[in-house]
Amino acid sequence: MTGKITFTMIKPSAFAAGHAGQILARIEEAGYRIIALKKVTLSLEQAGSFYEMHQGKPFYDELTAMMSSGPIVAAVLEKENAVEAFRTFIGATDPAKAAEGTIRKLYGKSLSENAVHGSDSDESAARESAFFFSSLEMF
Numbered sequence: 001m002t003g004k005i006t007f008t009m010i011k012p013s014a015f016a017a018g019h020a021g022q023i024l025a026r027i028e029e030a031g032y033r034i035i036a037l038k039k040v041t042l043s044l045e046q047a048g049s050f051y052e053m054h055q056g057k058p059f060y061d062e063l064t065a066m067m068s069s070g071p072i073v074a075a076v077l078e079k080e081n082a083v084e085a086f087r088t089f090i091g092a093t094d095p096a097k098a099a100e101g102t103i104r105k106l107y108g109k110s111l112s113e114n115a116v117h118g119s120d121s122d123e124s125a126a127r128e129s130a131f132f133f134s135s136l137e138m139f
């Protein structure tokens with residue numbers, strides 16, 4: 001049995017390009033209900049903490065620098081089988097390999113500037129949602 005919740009971020013490059021509204025509209029059109037939503041700029045330390053599971057990987061410094069380079073939009077989303085469905089919806093990590101019509105294909109520029117984040121498990125979705133939102137902010 002899989003959960004109904006996933007967590008997403010619109011990454012700084014997509015926000016800076018003015019795509020936040022379009023991406024949120026596509027998410028809603030795809031049947032996700034927005035449970036929580038905010039715009040925030042992460043410090044390098046906060047980005048490092050969010051992506052702590054990637055510490056030591058070759059792309060960690062580039063990833064955390066990029067994620068703290070400007071405003072992001074963080075959101076908690078609800079739908080049946082949310083984690084798996086959303087990862088299919090956003091497409092492969094590398095926008096060049098993402099399927100036609102996916103968010104990363106449409107709005108991604110490169111591996112690190114791939115437009116959006118999507119949780120990889122129910123456990124990650126819970127952890128990542130709690131990283132940005134209190135229980136009072138999710139409903």
Ligand code: ADP
Nearest residue numbers: 059062063092093111112113114116117118120
């Ligand atoms: P995903 O976001 O698809 O779950 P990962 O969790 O593996 O992918 O990686 C987290 C983020 O790190 C990716 O969304 C991407 O922006 C970045 N990233 C992953 N691999 C690379 C890489 N080889 N070079 C640069 N950035 C990368």
Ligand code: MG
Nearest residue numbers: 117118119120
């Ligand atoms: Mg991941």
